[in-house]
Amino acid sequence: MALTLEDVHIIDARGEQPASRIVLDNGHIFAVGPDVTPAGHRVALDGMLALPGFIELHTHGGGGFALHTTDPNEILAYARWVASTGTTAFLITVVGVPQALPIVQLHAAASAIAQTSQGAEPLGIHLEGPYLNPTRRGAHHPSWLRLPDPDDVRALLAAAQGQLRLVTLAPELPGAAAAITQFRDAGVTVSIGHTDASYEQARDAIAHGISHATHCFNAMPPLLHRAPGPLGAIIEAKHVTGELIVDGVHVHPAAARALLYALGAERTVAITDAQPIAGVAELRGFTFAGQPAEVRDGAARLADGTIAGSILTMDQALRNLVQTLELDLPTASRLLSLNPARVAGAAERKGIIAAGYDADIVLLDKGLCVQATFCRGRLAYVSEEWRERFPAEAAYATH
Template sequence: MTKLSGRIVTPEGIVSGSLRIDGGRIAAIEPGPVETEQWILPGFVDIHNHGGGGHTFTTGDAAAARQAAAFHLGHGTTTLLASLVSSPFDLMRDATVAYRELFAEGVIAGIHFEGPYLAELRCGAQNPAFLRDPSIAEIAELVKLGEGAVRMMTIAPERTGAVEAIRLLVAEGVVAAIGHTDATYDQTLAGIDAGATVATHLFNGMRPVHHREPGPIIGLLGDQRVACELVADGIHLHDGTLLFAATTGGADRTVLVTDAMSAAGMSDGTYDLGGQAVIVADRVARLARDGSIAGSTLTMDAALRQAVGAGIPIEQAARMAATTPAERIGLGDSTGAIVPGLRADLVILSPELHVTGVRRNGT
């Protein structure tokens, strides 16, 4: 049995004391005096991640995916989805097959297809050459090939066939997300009514709010059925917007994500995202062709610090970075919180919230 001491962030609040680990699981939380001010949080759960450490998830290369996951593990992310960008169907199919082994090993918690069924007008850094209406046949084949690995898919609900596609995803146990959309408020609600439960990076890649046509942002943020991803890097969102959305949605409906690309943790330079050149300067990633923000260089520990710095209490930020995303992708009964019986997936942080240790399955 292993024991860790510090300020432990649990679903019920902060406990100063000791955390006992036995057999890779959380055995007990014991209040008591501590000699360190370190923080012990549940391991981060990133449901929107395209790569990091110079490696990418977007090409379907299993070796690169393994390295990207290892990079983010070093920053406290014990569970993540390998997110692809809009791609030809052959690549989507090949990546699904390639990542099944990583899924079976627990290196990744599944695959997130961000596209290609997205809106051209709000494509952002998605490659417009690959955008198209949803295909029921494609989705069904991917789900079957994945053998449980396909965990989430982002769709623009206004596209022809989108509502039917969302219904299929939900019926197959896949999380349907709404994003990169120019949908009206009513079209957004139609997608939610069909079963969509996640908003892909709220505000970014979406029609802006207007008081006479609220659009997708108000539709998603205002619906209790939907959890909203927020890219907390100080670039995608102003801290005031981050705080507003997190306060409005609440920690049970807010998910911190990185939307990281291969350049996370790397130096400035030119990188690739979905076949498009991305220039990274002073940690900001932008498409070379038009300057659009192209993913991020964020890690989840930095996202947590940004959220706390914006005024979100650490216990709520921890829920947004671990508990809520784990619950939304169906893993809340195994990870995402410091609760006896769950996996000992933990991140140990300094008083200043920098990573000093990571435990995955207690190791």
């Protein structure tokens, strides 16, 4: 069914188009512009903002749903819920398991990807571990960690059934160089993270195939004037992208601005690193892959106070980028949509609002609050205030 969004203020990484139209048809954007011919049902939006849907590159869940799970239905429920935050695509983050490989969790993630029909689209799997440095493990339990092994890597790739898009590892570990090659040859983006690497070790790893950095500043040595560490190497490597948790707790706003200056908007990816409790204000306690945790001092924490991720949602990330880091909306959109689409290998169809792209669109009011979200042309979320604007046949929204 064709649908025309009329009088929208379009914003994406390329700039702004006020008083414009977007024609959606068959899951794609058919036409964009102020003078395009409308088709199907016409919805007047009175100058509201239309941005490309947000893409979650690094999240452990939200809405009470965990992504590290043995139940594909939990991932499918997350996909339906997360559209309420303006998110239209995401990677399923899987972490380690005690004394073994997360084979069952990878199977569940691959199964969910094959079944998804409603809500945000899972673009693949992000495997955070098990090849992490114990010194910089953060909230990852020591029993989850392993040294890279070629047979293990083959088993992980097989369990992911071709859906592994991103893997985080510490390149200084014995056997890491061979693992980087194995993952890279399988088409997986390899990210440096949870690492105690020196500047020189990070440079060597980047030369060997690492092209991304997991939550810059967090779980890695700091940038010092005589010991620049991995951040120094990441900044210098012009092809390496870097994640930034923009909750204001993991990274001080001044440090976040410094990273933006150093990497530039083209190389920075805004992430939440959210836990299942994100977006559920009435809950305080939860588990991170079986470890008891709670919300304390604005973040998710283990019982000993270790930060275990955020309670951030992507719509709040947008507001933080604009209101705290003082980015303009096109730049914020780049960090939340186009850049993660590139890292996930989906930039040919997601990340901007253009003809031929997937109809992944978030509609926001002037206060940057989500009022409606389209995932592949279907209305996956709409606020009660806006529900009557859209024809029933446009939606599978349950919120």
